[in-house]
Amino acid sequence: MLSTLLTLTAPAAFACEIFTVGDLSVEHAWSRATIGADRPGVFYVEVTNAGTTDDALIGIATPAAGMPMLHETVVTNGIASMPHAMSIPVPAGQSVKLAPGGYHGMLTGLTTALNEGDSFPVTLTFEKAGEVTVNVEVLSLRAEGPDCEHAGQ
Amino acid sequence: MRLTGPQKILWAAAGFAALAYGALMVFSDRAPVSVAQAAFRPTFTLPDAEGRLRTLSDFAGKHLLMFFGFTNCPDVCPTTLAEVAQVMDDLGEEAANVQPLFISIDPERDRRLGLAAFTAAFHPTILGLAGDAEQTRAAAESFKINFEREEDAAAPDGYMMSHSPALYLIGPDGDWLRQFTYGTPAADILADLQSRL
Numbered sequence: 001m002l003s004t005l006l007t008l009t010a011p012a013a014f015a016c017e018i019f020t021v022g023d024l025s026v027e028h029a030w031s032r033a034t035i036g037a038d039r040p041g042v043f044y045v046e047v048t049n050a051g052t053t054d055d056a057l058i059g060i061a062t063p064a065a066g067m068p069m070l071h072e073t074v075v076t077n078g079i080a081s082m083p084h085a086m087s088i089p090v091p092a093g094q095s096v097k098l099a100p101g102g103y104h105g106m107l108t109g110l111t112t113a114l115n116e117g118d119s120f121p122v123t124l125t126f127e128k129a130g131e132v133t134v135n136v137e138v139l140s141l142r143a144e145g146p147d148c149e150h151a152g153q
Numbered sequence: 154m155r156l157t158g159p160q161k162i163l164w165a166a167a168g169f170a171a172l173a174y175g176a177l178m179v180f181s182d183r184a185p186v187s188v189a190q191a192a193f194r195p196t197f198t199l200p201d202a203e204g205r206l207r208t209l210s211d212f213a214g215k216h217l218l219m220f221f222g223f224t225n226c227p228d229v230c231p232t233t234l235a236e237v238a239q240v241m242d243d244l245g246e247e248a249a250n251v252q253p254l255f256i257s258i259d260p261e262r263d264r265r266l267g268l269a270a271f272t273a274a275f276h277p278t279i280l281g282l283a284g285d286a287e288q289t290r291a292a293a294e295s296f297k298i299n300f301e302r303e304e305d306a307a308a309p310d311g312y313m314m315s316h317s318p319a320l321y322l323i324g325p326d327g328d329w330l331r332q333f334t335y336g337t338p339a340a341d342i343l344a345d346l347q348s349r350l
């Protein structure tokens with residue numbers, strides 16, 4: 001079923017594509033390859049708000065997982081936990097990163113294993129700007145992020 | 154239950170003692186280990202994926218890079234294991250003197266999901282260990298690390314694990330040498346190891 005949604009041969013550097021909605025631009029959407037489909041996957045992205053109004057990322061949806069949600073890894077007193085993030089602020093004039101060790105999309109209930117080179121869509125819902133769907137590139141298990149030509153990844 | 158006055162005082166004293174002990178544990182975690190101090194030698198007895206019991210002495214003569222985690226962890230654990238894998242690659246021949254260990258703090262589920270497949274996907278040298286609840290607790294206490302199960306209806310299987318995300322370095326004679334806090338770049342870990350090997 002999902003095979004129709006997953007592009008198995010994604011063009012190189014899918015994650016470098018920039019998607020826009022209102023004043024927001026969304027780029028560096030990537031995920032890490034998984035070992036099978038029984039463990040949750042992850043979703044990372046960068047959002048830049050070029051406008052003058054604060055916004056917030058309030059949800060994600062994807063056909064790749066049954067229960068995608070926003071999390072934040074926090075280390076308190078030497079203990080790492082991952083509470084839900086109800087809303088991730090995207091303040092006016094600033095960039096926010098979902099990146100390893102911080103905010104991330106947690107893709108629980110994967111429909112299929114994520115293999116390096118796959119890509120899948122994720123729809124981000126912002127409080128003010130509304131929805132935008134991005135292509136997420138699956139990078140290797142060891143990836144720390146996409147390698148993009150333009151600055152600031 | 155109604156408590157008499159003296160009983161209340163006793164309970165309050167016990168509570169205070171527990172708190173003080175807790176504070177002591179928290180701060181002792183952060184205390185820098187000086188050379189003058191007696192060597193800190195953590196221990197563990199845990200089965201590997203094949204069920205063979207492994208202890209620290211099995212790895213005598215090697216530096217150990219140890220990480221406590223769980224395989225259902227999508228953010229912190231893969232990042233650290235990926236760094237360990239990079240370090241092992243970059244060590245080249247010296248990698249023979251370093252043994253990376255992944256100790257599961259969610260052993261029952263990790264055995265079911267496949268511990269060896271998980272560690273091997275990062276690097277073939279990483280050895281996964283998953284004991285029973287008691288062995289796991291004992292290993293964690295010995296390393297002075299904390300982990301906790303948090304019920305969470307939205308999480309896979311209804312719970313989430315929280316744990317110390319640092320990487321621990323144990324010397325060839327079993328002495329605890331140092332920890333690398335979460336997010337330490339692979340290059341820094343590599344440089345530290347190379348200075349010791």
Ligand SMILES: [Cu+2]
Pocket residue numbers: 071072082104105106227228
């Ligand atoms: Cu998470």
